[in-house]
Amino acid sequence: MGTVRNARVNQGGPKCAGIVGLGLIGGSFARGYAQAGVRVLAWDPDDDVMTAASMGTVAGELNDETLGECDIIVLACYPKGCIEWLEEHAQALADATDTEAIMGPVVIDTVGVKGIVCERAFELAREHGFYFVGAHPMAGTQFSGYAHSRADLFQGAPLVLVPPAVDDALKLELLGQVREMVRPLGFGKFSVTTAAExxxxxxxxxxxxxxxxxxxxxxxxxxxxxxxxxxxxxxxxxxxxxxxxxxxxxxxxxxxxxxxxxxxxxxxxxxxxxxxxxxxxxxxxxxxxxxxxxxxxxxxxxxx
Amino acid sequence: MGTVRNARVNQGGPKCAGIVGLGLIGGSFARGYAQAGVRVLAWDPDDDVMTAASMGTVAGELNDETLGECDIIVLACYPKGCIEWLEEHAQALADATDTEAIMGPVVIDTVGVKGIVCERAFELAREHGFYFVGAHPMAGTQFSGYAHSRADLFQGAPLVLVPPAVDDALKLELLGQVREMVRPLGFGKFSVTTAAExxxxxxxxxxxxxxxxxxxxxxxxxxxxxxxxxxxxxxxxxxxxxxxxxxxxxxxxxxxxxxxxxxxxxxxxxxxxxxxxxxxxxxxxxxxxxxxxxxxxxxxxxxx
CATH class of the missing domain: 1.10.3660.10 (6-phosphogluconate dehydrogenase C-terminal like domain)
Incomplete structure (x- = not known):
């Protein structure tokens, strides 16, 4: 059990955030972070979206080489897409993580079902040695896509968190880290539950x-x-x-x-x-x- | 077929309106009319409601003696209550109506189903000789009762009208009368249909x-x-x-x-x-x- 990094606590949020998938949810994370002065790295399979997001929001591409710069990585794609990205980048995430000092990017997802994503993600995190916490931001609109994303989409919204089955001290540490790292988004309420519930x-x-x-x-x-x-x-x-x-x-x-x-x-x-x-x-x-x-x-x- | 009374057209609404039942809907009609300077007569079985409504909204009791003063009478109770009131006051309504000159109060209801009320009301109107048009104001809240009524409840709301099966000229005249008489309430849109539809x-x-x-x-x-x-x-x-x-x-x-x-x-x-x-x-x-x-x-x- 390490201690919370002072740098993070003092600034009340991450210095750098990585976003995977720039749809409504990922785009809103990117815009919210950028507006708060957080450096944003991102990846989206659509080049046009990447180009649009590069204007004032995304500072660079999120990949194996750059993911170690991130304090938090937000997976904002469909369930299968989240798992695929984690499988492809599990080794790089482990390389960027120091489990002795509890240092390295905390990865969260944003998927509306938690069982299927969390099960595989917890497994990968355990096997490779990086940090993953399931997350479901209870916000959205009937519209989708980067064009509809907004920096204030999560203002006041509930965020449901699903921690891995680790010892209580590490669990509290990880939950605290995530709350700290998403502070710039302005979530209104945090709940902690299991994936099944x-x-x-x-x-x-x-x-x-x-x-x-x-x-x-x-x-x-x-x-x-x-x-x-x-x-x-x-x-x-x-x-x-x-x-x-x-x-x-x-x-x-x-x-x-x-x-x-x-x-x-x-x-x-x-x-x-x-x-x-x-x-x-x-x-x-x-x-x-x-x-x-x-x-x-x-x-x-x-x-x- | 008579002509629209000039007095009404010039003032853009009734001089006097009668309200039967001072719940959410009837109370809102009463307040809306009173706020527009229309004299309001009303009847409600609850004395406390009548007392509350008498403070600035309702000028007097609506009954056999006074209903002839009204240009419009709004039935704002449950279906059975509307029919009972019409049966009890059919003769007085007929006495106050001149079918040659198309003069006298126009009665509308406000019930959310039209078949059961319109069928009997049209029958009574035909037999006795008075004017009735079915009406359904598409407004409401999850709250009920006079205490929740508001002068602006119908602002912009749709009003669905069901005219009796009379000749087209009289039908148009009656529909025009009702539109004129409800003008102070500020309905946003009028539709005309049959009770069954x-x-x-x-x-x-x-x-x-x-x-x-x-x-x-x-x-x-x-x-x-x-x-x-x-x-x-x-x-x-x-x-x-x-x-x-x-x-x-x-x-x-x-x-x-x-x-x-x-x-x-x-x-x-x-x-x-x-x-x-x-x-x-x-x-x-x-x-x-x-x-x-x-x-x-x-x-x-x-x-x-």
Whole structure:
């Protein structure tokens, strides 16, 4: 167990940050760091994106030769892309890391499912000797790509962290390092959990929301509703517009938990349908009152 | 076919408005009219509400003796309450109406289903000789009651109108009257439709949204999601909190259309669940791409 490097604590953030993948999330990390005066190195397979990012944001390319300059490396690509990058750069990361002194870049990912990425990343980190902490910034928009990225995307947003299964002292050290290294982004709240628990909950709060929203607009009635849409329709269908390639990969990686949530919702919806077909207003009122009660209790809890 | 009364056209609204029921909607009509300098008469079964509303908003009681002073009467109670009030006051409304000159109060309702209210109201209006136009202001909040009503609740909101089956000239006259009489409320857009078409569409845009939101929070996972909720969860569950008595009555009155929408959504959701259980990422991606395409097309349409 080493001590936190003084240089880092004093400056309240990294001197240099590496970003892998300059989409909405990676681009926003890059812009946020650059705006805070942090030197940013980055890699993206799209040359046009690299060129665009080089104007005022990215100072140079992140590769085997330069990754040792980074205090933090943020993997901001799809699950498979994150794992591939780690496999290709595991040796260089190990070379840049001194596990005796707990010195070297801390690698985090930003993927919306944690099981599949963390399992392999923890394994690589352990085998080669570098530091990895799973991370899921709870922010985003219905738009994707570097063009939509913003320096303030993470301001006030929650960051969920998944530490490796190491001894408690090192775990606390790594979590503290990551919090310190992401300080310039302005996250509002940090949670620490396991990959399995994260994926179970995220299937409900995020993936199910996207599936329901996406399925909602498939009614034939959607084609004739002009002038009739109140706020409830707009809210329910906001995330129907999504990136199908990214979401299908995330959802397949969390398939059991998400299928459980969809099936649970299907059962719950079936009860309302039965009440309506039976013209059973008392039963319908009870079903609605139950949901209302649960929602109010949840809102009360999160207010405290 | 008479002519529009000059007094009304010149002042751009009613001189006197009657409100039946001072909940969120009726209270907001009352406040909006009062703020625009319109004299407001009202009736509510709750004496405390009447007392509260008498302070600066409501000038007097709406009853058989006073309803003839009104240029517009707004029924703002539950479906059954609207019909009961109309049945009790049908004769007084007829006495205050001159169908030769098309003079007298225009009655509108504000109920979220139009079939059940319009059918009986049109019948009463025809039999007794007074004017009724179905209306659904597409505004509201998750809160109810006079205390939450606001003079600006309808600013920019859509108003859907359902005219009676009369000759086209009288129909246009009545629709014009209502538009003129609600001008002080600042509605943003007017649509004209039939009760059946309204109820079919509203089952999808509003009632289904409330059912889905209300059912969503019933997952056991809802109890453990603290710190993990992004905007998609908040949007999907916003209207889970609702008035069960009011909504169960509205939904039972539109039972067939709403049951159709719920069953359609259940089928659509089932496809995603199957894709997940089969680990069929290509099928899942196709399902998501289909919803994304529909959503984008709908957004493009409503932007024009």
């Amino acid at each position: 994260h994926d179970r909950v995220i299937a409900f709060t995020s993936q199910l929301a996207h599936v329901v929203s996406n399925a909602y607009v498939k009614s034939p009635t959607a084609q004739v509703h002009h002038g009739f849409s109140a706020g409830s329709y707009r809210d329910l269908t906001r995330v129907a517009h999504l990136n199908p390639q990214m979401w299908s990969e995330l959802m397949i990686d969390d398939a059991d938990a998400l299928a459980f949530e969809i099936d649970h919702l299907i059962d719950a919806l079936g009860a309302y349908s039965h009440a309506l077909k039976d013209r059973d207003q008392r039963y319908l009122e009870n079903l609605l009152a139950e949901g209302d009660r649960i929602k109010r209790a949840l809102d009360d809890e999160s207010a405290h | 309204h109820d079919r569409v509203i089952a999808f845009t509003s009632q289904l949204a409330h059912v889905v939101s209300n059912a969503y929070v019933k997952s056991p996972t809802a109890q453990v999601h603290h710190g993990f909720s992004a905007g998609s969860y908040r949007d999907l569950t916003r209207v889970a909190h609702l008035n069960p008595q009011m909504w169960s009555e509205l939904m039972i009155d539109d039972a067939d259309a709403l049951a159709f929408e719920i069953d359609h959504l259940i089928d659509a959701l089932g496809a995603y669940s199957h894709a997940l259980k089969d680990r069929d990422q290509r099928y899942l991606e196709n399902l998501l791409a289909e919803g994304d395409r529909i959503k984008r097309a709908l957004d493009d349409e409503s932007a024009h």
